[in-house]
Amino acid sequence: METIKVSLKDGSVREYPVGTTIGQVAESISRGLASKALVGKFNEQIKDLSHPLMEDGQLEILTFDQEEGREVYRHSSAHILAQAVQKLFPGTRLGIGPAIENGFYYDFDCLQSFTPQDLERIEKEMAAIVKADYPFVRQEVSREEAIRIFTERGENYKVELINELPEDATISLYQQGEFLDLCAGPHVPSTGKIRALKLMSLAGAYWRGSEKNKMLQRIYGTSFANKADLDQYLFQLEEAKRRDHRKLGAELGLFTILEEGPGFPFFLPKGMILRNQLESYWRELHRRWGYQEIRTPIILRREMWEQSGHWDHYKENMYFTKIDEDDFAVKPMNCPGAILVYRTQLHSYREFPLRLAEMGLVHRHEKSGVLHGLMRVRAFTQDDAHIFCLPSQITQEIKGVIDLVDEVYRLFGFSYHVELSTRPEKSMGSPEAWEQATNALRTAMEEKGMEYKVNEGDGAFYGPKIDFHLRDSIGRTWQCGTIQLDFQMPEKFDLTYIGEDGQRHRPVMIHRVAFGSIERFIGILIEHYAGAFPTWLAPIQARVIPITERHHEYARTVGTNLAAQGFRVDIDDRSEKVGYKIREGQLAKIPYLLVVGDKEQENSLVAVRDRAKGDLGAISLTTFVAQLQAESTWNSRA
RNA sequence: GCUGAUGUGGCUCAGGGGUAGAGCAGCUCACUCGUAAUGAGCAGGUCGGGGGUUCGAAUCCCCCCAUCAGCUCCA
Incomplete structure (x- = not known):
């Protein structure tokens, strides 16, 4: 009888009569495997177990354990x-x-x-x-x-x-x-x-x-x-479901979305603290990376949007209004504003790269069915920046942005992957310019040794882009950061700089965001942390819980002391049992609850209850302050 | 935008042609308490909006609006 040689995953090679099925091979290996076997992969092709093997080859028996x-x-x-x-x-x-x-x-x-x-x-x-x-x-x-x-x-x-x-x-x-x-x-x-x-x-x-x-x-x-x-x-x-930011956002008093404004979130006091903390971090980060901050208007003239190409390419997503007799549009992107800022002065190559950052509030008309909490809204704030530079600086600048974005995601413990999007059908500019821009992005990523996926035809209408997709703690991925290279806008708006040769030249423009949208990023953070934010972001960092009325005065002393040092602290002086106040404090996901009674009052102590670890016992207020201090800045990555 | 579902006090939900219910939260009072819910009382709703059917509509019908799950699209 003719036989064939089948090499198995463990490296062994077995002989079988020609026509032996994959199922029979599994059977011959072990009972257990045969019962778990679903299909076989023979010479890289996935086949039914009933598939007869007619030639030598490599076989892997696949079970539910393999993808x-x-x-x-x-x-x-x-x-x-x-x-x-x-x-x-x-x-x-x-x-x-x-x-x-x-x-x-x-x-x-x-x-x-x-x-x-x-x-x-x-x-x-x-x-x-x-x-x-x-x-x-x-x-x-x-x-x-x-x-x-x-x-x-x-x-x-x-x-x-x-x-x-x-x-x-x-x-x-x-x-x-x-x-x-x-x-x-x-x-x-x-x-x-x-x-x-x-x-x-x-x-x-x-x-x-x-x-x-x-x-x-x-x-x-x-x-x-x-x-x-x-x-x-x-x-x-x-x-x-338990982590759903819409549910937690309401429970924790962070934000709300009302019928009166579909897709237009309201930020509540606690949500604003979180948001302001993120913005402070963002400002410090950008100062460190050599950006200057600007702010441009939300409404600009129709003619400008015609010039930018948004009128032709983005109209169905824009909102319009009239002022006196003239047509205006609400900005869906920040780039035209940044360009107008650039044009207010004559620029020299010596200023480059010129990095203009903007927390820009944009409005986009989204179809009603796609709205989703903070993740998909009609008004959001992009942590935008536009970098004007020489063609020779492109790769370096893009690498810089990649590092900046990496720093941001690491701080929050996100892993991520990147995707490169190329020219879409509806686009501006010559194929050569697109080719050049796309290659510049490729080069930067390759020089960084990054792996990336390519999405053909998924770019913005003015240029190709790199997207950062981050993975949250429950495995969902979100597009946040993007880097877009743009040769079109500088052309459309006739942007120039004076080069070394004293002549006018065309600068290159890079658009980029790190958080993407502050609103969405907050939504992601809520789900990522399940509402239990690290101390530096937590709306309330510590709550003082006096045991009885005779401890109120000491509780106020502790609260005032902490507040004076810049910590976000409140006091629960309601006439409730300690257990009840603890429960509420835990549900509010406050990092530290400070229980104060006779013992603490006499010795200037606080009994610390850690949100995650529970009762840690009494320590001196100064010791606690030192600990809180260490966790209250983003550098601590707490 | 499309398909389907849902919409009753701040929240979670019951009721389903005949005078709107509960728990939690809120307020008041009592209790002064040591690590996840003290007790009692009070107050709170034109039942998403608009039309219609009916003697009578939260309830049945129609049209809107919003939300949810997808699809499509995107930060």
Whole structure:
């Protein structure tokens, strides 16, 4: 009998008869592996366990522990979902049903709209399908055959997909029980492999993601290798909900968004303290990195927006107003203002790089459905800066901005990744200029040895950009910092500087933000810290809690003393029990609660309760002050 | 903007054609207390807005508005 050599992940090589399936190989390795096996990766291609091996090669058996295994597992879960839906709602047509980061979804075109109760019914039906343990059977068919099958079944979306498959594509179908789907595969061997399933939510989704197409109903679900992992995942979702900045923002009195101003947040006193602390840090940072601060108007003449190109490229996102008989626009970006500042003087190359920073309040018209707490608003403050420099200084300046942004994210303990966005369809300027600008950004990143992802066509209309996406403590990513290189605006506004040769030349302009939007950044910080801000940011740093009325005077002495040294402190002198005040202080996430009673009063002590560590016992007020002092500045990274 | 859901005191929620309810928070009083909720009393709502049906609408119908979950888009 002919044999083939299969090398396994551990480096061993085994011989098998030609035609041995991946599943049989798994079987021969170990019982345990065979039962966990979902699919195999043979010579870099992921295949069903039933796939027969016909040649020598490298094989890895994939289980739920590998990302690729998980994907297959959840993709199979999506098929089970589709089977259940078609059984309960005959005539429902299928869209697509892929695995996604934490689960899967399937899009359906169904006359009636699904309700949450339907989800429960579907879930039950899915359990029955799992119990029936239908095998996933693969078959390959010709294009004509595939079209005939799906046309017969009225699956117009599938027919559309088939028609768009490349000429040489293998068209495969997968069947489990009575359910048949167009699918490249692979799949787990049978429906019984899926151990823990849950349908999560219901949403509308356009066919193929385009607003122009029909909206289908999307059912999201997730599946795990066992019930415990599923429960753990559901717990994590609860945790994310607990950290929701909209909820915490209200509870902690940081900000509010009212019906009277959709997308226009109100900052409350405690939120303003946080915000002002961030701004102080920002000012110190920018002073240190050689920036000068400016502030430009919120409303400027229409003509200027025409000149900047915003009128042509950004009008649908802008707000307009009239002053007397003239048209004005509310700024959606700060760059034109910075340019006007630049033009108020004649500039020499000796001043370069000229770094003008601005906490600029911009307004953008966002579609109603996209608003989301502080994360997506219609008015926000960009921690903007515009750097005017010589072409020869570009790389150096961009590297400087990269370092500055890195410093900011490190302070808060964020990890991040960067993406490079290139020329969009709707853009200004010549392809050569774009090429040059894009290369400048590439060079800076490469010289810094940074890894980056490229987003073709995702740049701003005036130039390519580097985006910083930071990862918060629960794993969500947010776009915050961006660096954009711009050869267009200096051209449009005819910006010049006097060079070494005494002639006028065109400067290069770099736009950049580090926080991105202060509002969004605050939202991210709230979720990142779950509202328990480090001492330097905390709206109230310490609260004095007198035990009875006879300790009020000493409590006031302590409070006044701390306040006089610049700390944010208050006193809870209500006639409540200590336990009650402690509870409220903990819920307000105040870093330190200072309980004062007879003992403390007699010896100038405070009994410190740390937000996280609990009761630390009594220490002298001076010792406490030293500790608080150390944590009250951003340098401490507390 | 699109699809679906939701909207009842500051907050969390019950009620579902016949005089608006609870808990927490608030206020007052008593208690003066040692590390996550002391007790009693009081006050607080044109039930998101506007139309309609009805003898009567928080409740049924229509139109708006806002919020939530997605889609699309973005800092």
